[in-house]
Amino acid sequence: MPDLEAPSSSSPLTRPDPLSLVIDDDDDQRPLVTYSGRPSHRSSPSSDSPVYESAVDPTTPLILAHNDDDDDEEEEEDRDAERPLALDFSSSDEDNDDLDDSLSPLYQINGKLSIPPLPPFTIFVYLLSPYLKLGALLLPYYQLPLKYGLSGLLISAVVAVVARHLLYLLSRYLRKADLEDVVSHTFVSTKKRGRKGERRREFFKFLVRFGTAALRVLLTVVYLHECVHFALPLIMPVAPLRQSSTELGLAMGAIVLALLLSYPGSLASRVVVYSTNLSVFTYLLWLVAVTYLYTQGTLPINPERLNSRSIWEGLITTAFIFTSSNTLPLYASTKGTIQSLLFDAETSLTLPTSGTTPSTGNSRRDGSLKQPLYRSFKFLSLLSIAMAVGLTLPLVGFAAFPNNTPSAPASGTGIQTYVTPALASLTLLLAVPQLLITIPTFPAATLAILATYYFPAILHILDHTFKSPLSIILPSTYFSSSFSVQPTPSTTIMNLPTPGPSSGLGVNAGDILLQRKERALQKRQMRRRIVWDIWAWVIFFGGFVVLGAKARILGSV
Template sequence: MAATPRSSTSSDSFDSRGISPTDVFDPSAALILVPDTEDATAAAFDFSSDEEDPGQADLQVERVRNSSIPPLSSTSIYLYLLAPFLKLGALLIPSLDIPLRAAAPALLLFAALSVFTRHLWYMLARYVRRTDMEEIVLETFARGRGREGRRMALRHAVRLSVQIMRVSLAALYLRLSVDMLLAYFPNVLAVPSRLVTTIVLVALIAPVYSARTLASKSVVYASWISVGAYAAWFACTIYMYTRHIVEPIAYSSSLGKLWDGTPTFAFTFATSSTVPLYASLKGTTEPMTPKPRRSKSFKLLSLLSVILAVAFTLPLVFFEASAKVPRQELPSAELKATVAVFGSIALLFSVPSILITAPALPLPLPVRRATSLPVSKVLVYLATIGLALLPAHVTRIGSDLVLLLAFLSTYVAPALIHITIHNFRRPLSIVIPPTANTTSRPAEPSASDSRHDELLQRKERTMQRRRLGRRLIWDVAVWVLLVPVGGGGLVWAVQRMLGNW
């Protein structure tokens, strides 16, 4: 693929078109030797580019270490890659009225697309050598000098979209966790039960949200509790369906039209923070290590997380057929309450990790200096609580928008960026200039001068031809992801929300 081409002479330095600017290197060179710097990149985490000064690499490293996702262990990375899959989408699968012959292929399809899109982000991060999605977008649509205005506008747009997505998703999870418990709270108080339940739950997770980064032990433990609660909910659900006693009720009146169908599978395997997590994993590589251990392979961790998620979600699609079998007994109230509590915990304890990774609000400098309190975090938390308490008809529309944003950020954004950066942007590096002058050579070329090494040139061309087929396959796959899956899914979702389909 274009984003991760390799050769015997360079690492991560080839563009799919093999074109390069001639104003940087000697145009008479037949082959340009680019030193292999992948080991240094793995050790020092150098996210530099052709247009940066040497100090930019240190700035990138410092940015990773000071971000909300600092260098983490492989176990923590795996946790944060797996946890988003075992949330609301998975809890809703047993409530979907989809035939098994359609549900199982749809779930496996979106699981495969999740692996594919994560790999796209991974290769884009390596290609442009940036540590987060914001920087990748800037390198794609506003690269170079003299575009400060466009870069600033894009930066604010990306941060705003991520902020809206994080806060809305956290509010939806908080709302649904309250919905699952409302039936077990008395409604005889002067204050509405929803408000009381919401206050109790947000007070429970407030200490976890006070952590600054995902490396905090409280956030890690909360994420493990969320995954463990889903595993317990999954076990109870399996038990009830094997006994044909009840259909687990996770679907809520707070959800909109898009959630009762195949889009739920797309949301189940929606991903976020892929690039920061990859940067965090690379940031743990010890200096002078020639090659990361297999346990530090981001591609392996990503694949294993999806495989485990499929193992914990695929059995749920068989319950549609099981639900048609006559019930053998009625469920006990204790068993129903247990399922509701585990489902609520799975959603509730994922809220802190979602909000912690949200960008800070652009508050004026006097406001930030006036107090030592984290004003931005407090405002984000209050906004989340306020959104979770909105009326049901407003929440239905908001839930559809959340699903739509998750779909676009997971399946459309990486494909669009890949196509733009590899088809409409100038390549970052040089392999073989298309107009290389191989005739004007010195009488006695130096043995160390790679541009006069004909054997090396032939080897390079052979390797490029071998990679041509793979690059074409990847390009076709990305176009399929962008147009039929992304474009078609967007059109269908909009029409469904408008009530036309």
């Protein structure tokens, strides 16, 4: 048995080598955990086992040793996690400034669009067409100074751009595709839920639909009226007795033709698209004809507009050029076109993982999609207004420097008499389908019921409750025979008739009988009034009962 030598106290203490333990996990490799031993005051059992001594020493500290390869992998994973996906559209402020160029699925088209998804060129034509109509056709016939005409045109164009962009921003902020939803959301708080809040929203939606319908109906009537007015010179001069019948015939023909063009009932139909494009084309031809007449000195001047109010009327006409009412429906149509390409299951355009669709746009640096410029509603809106300014700017010069003494040469007679009025009339007539088709629809049955049952009751209540009753007028002979007037130095005293014997009172027996008949007639009329008032109030409050029952039935369903 070998002898065990005890270590001397003078022998130097050596630090053992660290013990490295590698812990493997199923998913990833953990950092290396190293046990580092301290200088031990005890002598090891054997000089060949320092590792064992450091491993079993309870005072041994733990040291975390980082692995550079694992750190690189973790940093790469963190960067991948922070990097947005191909279609991760956030709602930060930077993205909100350019949401129109990002195909954001946040803006979803709910319900049926008033204007179906259309190609960008068709949307551009629908944006441009209202600017090249009645206001532009009437502008050269006003004697408007250049400083007023040019400034009015530019200011109206800028205000139109700002107003249209405000509607666009509001629609994008509220994520609403129609003006009805925007107005109802503005005037009714989102906190008001339930039947009461829904009734208020429906009320404001009805007001918007009614106002929009009234505006477009009035524009249609004005367009047809001016269309007939421009078309009258095309017909040979007729006798004054036959002029009204001629105007009526032209009006009926224009109405029938406008209804035939509007029969498809959709702005996506080829008939309506072609008619709108043709309307823009006829305006361009009209502008060429008017320019030719102006250069030849034969542009006519309307004598009805040569008055002191021509400046104000010219400014109103200039502002009327840039009026339109299809901003939000056309914007929704643009978004609907993009979403139909990207999110419709029936289309063949599928979004790859890279977030790039060749037919719709390119990928941004952050991975989101960027649509082409021609699909941007902001670009189409700005381009339409800029083109409208360019196409109406010559008319401002014609109005500022009119042909005061037109010479009317032979070459310009045909253009002045036939070509210019015909083109102006066609321009207005071909623009009517765009107005008629976009008129909101109303429930005919509901309106008929309200007009038949509810409207007379409301008129009865307003007339007999909130207005003073009509006076009963008696003949003057009644006062002369019934009243005795006694003049005095200071005033005149009138003795009213009293019932009783007629002697000494100035009242005849016939007057008393007339008063009794009048009282009896008034009593009978009062009884009838009370009965009909009850019926009117029953119908009035019955309407609210019917509305409540309707809401309850729809709520239960």
